[in-house]
Amino acid sequence: MLLTINIGNTNILCGIWQDQSLARTERFPVSDISRLDTFFASPSQIEAVLVGAVNPHAAQDVLDAASRALNCPILAAGRDFEVPVRNRTRFxxxxxxxxxxxxxxxxxxxxxxxxxxxxxxxxxxxxxxxxxxxxxxxxxxxxxxxxxxxxxxxxxxxxxxxxxxxxxxxxxxxxxxxxxxxxxxxxxxxxxxxxxxxxxxxxxxxxxxxxxxxxxxxxxxxxxxxxxxxxxxxxxxxxxxxx
Known part of the structure; x- marks a missing residue:
């Protein structure tokens, strides 16, 4: 299973992938990070945690919480793996x-x-x-x-x-x-x-x-x-x- 976490300015969206299917999702405020614990309940089944974030402070809190709870790769998009889209903007x-x-x-x-x-x-x-x-x-x-x-x-x-x-x-x-x-x-x-x-x-x-x-x-x-x-x-x- 892959645990995917998208961290916005106000909310966090989490999703568990089983093969190509999104088996479970939940959205909650960035101020309620403890709700991540329910996604960490079966650590042996999680292959990797994938994080995308536009909120650096909340992202660090999530990465730290995942590191404490899980023994698997915890990877941030843009830092640990690239998003394979050609970006034709000026910057x-x-x-x-x-x-x-x-x-x-x-x-x-x-x-x-x-x-x-x-x-x-x-x-x-x-x-x-x-x-x-x-x-x-x-x-x-x-x-x-x-x-x-x-x-x-x-x-x-x-x-x-x-x-x-x-x-x-x-x-x-x-x-x-x-x-x-x-x-x-x-x-x-x-x-x-x-x-x-x-x-x-x-x-x-x-x-x-x-x-x-x-x-x-x-x-x-x-x-x-x-x-x-x-x-x-x-x-x-x-x-x-x-x-």
Whole structure:
């Protein structure tokens, strides 16, 4: 079995692979790292731990916890094994490993150009061409980040828990409702428009939706071909096998 761990800014996504199947996944906050213990319950069955991270502090905590609990290789993508995707951005070393893992997994599924939307703490919308090369894309705040910025950069706008309302009407009837509407539907509109524009850069692209907030936004987004919550975990497994 392979234990794959994708560490974001807010959440950790873990998955156990048995051969080519993802047998179990769990997402939890980076502040609740003790929940990793349930994945360490059968240490003799784990062949390797594969970690992809955009949060260096949390990544070190995870690597340390895995080292204490397991007697197997504990490998970080980008440090111990490469992500085999040609990166055609201006500064390849600055691209988040999660974006490359998503690109690898999406292209492996389709062998066609791809647009990949990852909605979490940040929203990334990226393009992959027909040769599987990562072209770049767009980055914008996610739901929690945008709401937090409105609160922290203004005198009177309140703090809002992004999980407060699952159904957000466009017409906000109070300040909190207007903030939630502007941010939520603003993300929907921006994602749809940017995706449309990126598909012109990668004609015939297949569009993927992933990330911690993917399921929440999926019903409201047009043009999505596949919603895959654990796309980065697929990328970790593929990158490890290709080393």
């Amino acid at each position: 390849p070393d600055r691209v988040g490993i999660d974006r490359l893992l998503n690109a690898l997994a999406a292209y492996h599924r389709t062998r066609k150009p791809c647009v990949i939307i990852d909605i979490g703490t940040a929203v990334t919308i990226d393009a992959v061409n027909g040769a599987g090369e990562f072209l770049g894309g767009a980055i914008m705040p996610g739901l929690a980040g945008a709401l937090s910025t409105l609160h922290s950069t203004t005198a009177l706008l309140p703090h809002i828990d992004p999980a407060r309302d699952r159904d957000i009407p466009v017409l906000g009837r109070d300040t909190e409702g207007a903030m939630s509407s502007g941010v939520f539907w603003g993300i929907v509109g921006a994602v749809e428009k940017i995706s449309e524009m990126l598909r012109r850069e990668a004609p015939g692209a297949v569009t993927f939706l992933t990330g911690g907030d993917a399921e929440r936004f999926a019903p409201h987004l047009g043009g999505i071909d596949h919603t895959v919550a654990a796309l980065a975990l697929e990328g970790l497994r593929l990158a490890y096998l290709a080393r």
